[in-house]
Amino acid sequence: MARLFYLFVVIAVGAVVAHLSVIILLPVTAPATAARQLESVLSISASSPLDLSAQQRSGAIELRLDPAFRTIGCQFDVSDAPFRVSGSGRVDFWSISILDPLGVSIFSANDRIAPTTGIDLTVLSRSQLRVYRQSPDPRLQNSIIVTTEETTGFAIIRLFEPDESWRSLIDAFVGSTACGSLEEFGLAPREEVVDPSG
Amino acid sequence: MRFLFRVLLLLVAASGAIAFGALSAERVTRSFHGFVPIDTGTWRAYPGLATSAADPYARAHLARSGKLPIADTEGIEFTATRDTQGDLLRAACDYYVVGNLPANRLWTFRVAPIDSAATRDVWNETVANSRLHARTGQNDVSLYVGQTPAGINWYPLDASDVQAVMFIMTFYDSAVATTASFTDLEMPVIERLRCADG
Numbered sequence: 001m002a003r004l005f006y007l008f009v010v011i012a013v014g015a016v017v018a019h020l021s022v023i024i025l026l027p028v029t030a031p032a033t034a035a036r037q038l039e040s041v042l043s044i045s046a047s048s049p050l051d052l053s054a055q056q057r058s059g060a061i062e063l064r065l066d067p068a069f070r071t072i073g074c075q076f077d078v079s080d081a082p083f084r085v086s087g088s089g090r091v092d093f094w095s096i097s098i099l100d101p102l103g104v105s106i107f108s109a110n111d112r113i114a115p116t117t118g119i120d121l122t123v124l125s126r127s128q129l130r131v132y133r134q135s136p137d138p139r140l141q142n143s144i145i146v147t148t149e150e151t152t153g154f155a156i157i158r159l160f161e162p163d164e165s166w167r168s169l170i171d172a173f174v175g176s177t178a179c180g181s182l183e184e185f186g187l188a189p190r191e192e193v194v195d196p197s198g
Numbered sequence: 199m200r201f202l203f204r205v206l207l208l209l210v211a212a213s214g215a216i217a218f219g220a221l222s223a224e225r226v227t228r229s230f231h232g233f234v235p236i237d238t239g240t241w242r243a244y245p246g247l248a249t250s251a252a253d254p255y256a257r258a259h260l261a262r263s264g265k266l267p268i269a270d271t272e273g274i275e276f277t278a279t280r281d282t283q284g285d286l287l288r289a290a291c292d293y294y295v296v297g298n299l300p301a302n303r304l305w306t307f308r309v310a311p312i313d314s315a316a317t318r319d320v321w322n323e324t325v326a327n328s329r330l331h332a333r334t335g336q337n338d339v340s341l342y343v344g345q346t347p348a349g350i351n352w353y354p355l356d357a358s359d360v361q362a363v364m365f366i367m368t369f370y371d372s373a374v375a376t377t378a379s380f381t382d383l384e385m386p387v388i389e390r391l392r393c394a395d396g
Contacts, residue, residue, distance in 0.1 A: 010211045011218065018219025019226075026227060026258035034266040063266040066368055068306040068327045092329070093304055093370055095272035097248065104257075105248040108269030110371050112303075158272060160304060160370070162329035 027102055035103030037061040038154050042075035047180045049074045049085075049157065070159040070170045074179035078125045079151040082132075084143065084185050087177025088118025090169050093160040096121060100150050107146045116142050119157060119177065123148055139187055155179060223258075232256025236374075240284075241276040241367070241385040245375055268368070273302070274375035275368045279312065281388040289355060289363050291393040292344025297386030299337050302369035304328045309343065309355055312362040325353045339386050345394055 027033060041055050049072035055061045056071075065071045076083035085096070095110040096119055111117065121144040124132060129147050132140075157177065161170045178185070233253045236243045246252055247260065248269040260267065268275060280286055281293065289311075299305060307326040326341055332350050334340055342348040343365075344355050355363075365388065369375075374383060 007207065007211055010208075011215045014212060014215025015219040015222070018216045019223045020219075020254075022220050022223035023227065023254050023258045026223075027261040030258075030261040030264075032264040033261045034264060037264060038266075062264050064263070064310075065266065066268075066306055067308065095268070095370070097269045097272060103266065104250050104252075105269040106250075108248070108271035110271055112371060113271065156266070158268070160329075162327050 032062070033103055034063055035099065035101060035154070037063060038073060038075065038099075038103070042073055042154065044075045044077045044152070046074065047178060047184055049087075049155075049174065049177050049179055051174065052156070066158070068160065068162060070161045070174065072157050072159070072174055072177065074155045075152070076123060076155060076179070077152045078123055078128065078148060081181035081183055082125075082128050083123040083155075083179070084121065084140075084182055084187070085155050085157070085177065085179040086118065086120045086143075086185070087157070087173055088116075089173030089176055091159050091173050092162070092166075093158075094119060094173075095158045097156045097158075098123060098146050098148070099154040099156060100148065101152050103154070106148060106153070109144060114144060120144065121146060121155070122182070123153070123155070125151065137187065226255065227258045227262050230255055231259050236276075236383065238276075238383045238385045240278045240280050240282055240388055242278070243274050243276045243374075245270055245274060268370075270375040272375075273368055273370035274372050275366060276385060278365045278367075278388060279362070281390045283390065285390060287363050287365060287388070288361060288393065290345070290361075290395050292342065292346050292348070292391040293365075294340075294342055294348075294389040294391055295365070295386050296340045296389070297338060298335075298384040299339055299386065300369055300372055300374045300383050301337070302328075302374075303371035305339075305370065306368045307339075307341065307343075307353075308366045309363050310366055312364055325355075326351070342391075344391065346392065348391075 041061055042050055052061065052063065052071040052073050053065055056063060056065050074085055093111060095108065097105045097108040100106050120142055122140055123146045126147055159170050159173055161167065232244055232255050236245060244256060247256055248267040278287065305328045309325055325343060331339065331341065340351055342352040
C-alpha cells in the first residue's frame with residue numbers, strides 16, 4: 001500500500017515537472033512562433049523593411065496581423081554596430097515595436113510619443129550605449145534610443161491603412177523607410193570619427 | 199528479480215509522469231490564454247501579452263498560435279467569442295454591436311474563425327475601422343455584422359465555410375493598455391438579431 005502511494009507521488013511530482021517544462025520551453029521550441037516566422041522571411045542584411053502584410057496575404061506567414069494596417073519589419077544584429085530604422089511620410093498612425101529574438105517586445109512607441117513626425121529609432125547594445133553616452137552624436141539627437149540585452153531581434157512597424165485610398169501614402173512611407181547598421185546610414189561610430197590623437 | 203521489478207516500476211512511473219505532464223500541457227495551452235485578463239462584459243483582453251510581463255501560460259499559448267501581438271504602447275486587442283446573452287458567436291447569425299468604447303485614437307473591428315481548419319483568408323479581412331465608420335457620438339460604435347443587409351454601418355460577414363467565429367476589436371493608442379485602471383472600462387454589447395439556420 002505504501003509502495004503504491006509512493007508510486008502515485010512520484011508520478012504526480014514527475015507530471016508537474018514535465019508539465020511546467022513543456023510550458024516554459026514552448027516559446028523556444030514551438031515550430032511556428034511569431035519569431036520563427038519572422039526569421040523565415042526577414043534578413044539581417046536587408047536595407048529596407050519587408051511588407052509583412054503582403055507576406056501574410058500570400059500565406060507565407062500567419063502572424064494574425066490586423067489587416068487594417070500595413071505591417072513592415074526588419075531583422076537586426078547589433079553585435080558589430082548599432083541598428084537604426086527611419087522613415088517618414090503622412091500617415092494617420094504609426095507604431096513601432098522592438099522584439100527580442102524570441103519575439104518578446106522590449107520597447108514600443110507610437111507617433112504621439114516620438115519627438116518627430118517620422119520614425120527614427122536606434123537600437124544599441126549596452127556597451128554601444130556607453131560609447132554613445134560619452135560622445136552623443138548630434139545626428140541622432142531626435143532618434144529614440146533603445147538598448148537591448150540580446151544582440152539580435154526584430155523591428156516591427158505598423159502603419160494604419162483604413163482603405164485603398166490610403167495606399168499611395170502608405171507606399172510612400174514604406175518606400176522612405178530604411179533599416180540597417182549606423183554605417184549603412186552613413187553614420188560611422190563616433191569614436192572612429194573623432195580621433196583624439198590626431 | 200526484485201531489483202528488476204523496481205526498475206520497471208520506476209520506468210513506468212517516469213513515462214507515465216512525462217506523458218501525463220506533456221498531455222496536460224498540450225491541452226491547457228490549446229485553450230487557456232493566460233492568467234489575469236481584463237474581462238468586461240463578453241470582451242476579454244490580455245494587457246502585457248507582447249512583453250516579458252506575460253505569464254508563462256500566456257506565452258506558451260501565444261507561441262503555439264504563432265500570433266504576433268501588439269505591444270501596450272501600440273494598443274490593446276479585445277476578443278469576444280460569445281454575444282452578450284452568452285451564446286457562441288456564429289457565422290450564420292446577424293449581430294448588432296453597440297455601445298461606448300474605451301478611450302482610443304482609432305479602432306478596428308474584425309471577425310475571425312475560431313476553427314483553425316477554416317480558410318486562412320478570413321484573417322485578412324477587416325470588417326470595420328474608425329475611419330470608415332459613421333459615428334453617432336464622440337466615442338461609440340453602432341454596427342451591424344452578418345448576412346442580412348441592415349442600414350448604416352452594415353458589414354457583410356462572408357464566412358460561409360466557418361461555424362464559430364470571434365469578434366476582435368483593437369484600440370490603438372489607447373490609455374486602456376498603458377494604465378492599470380480597468381474598472382470604468384466600457385465595451386459595446388453584442389446583440390444577436392437573427393440566425394439563417396433558425
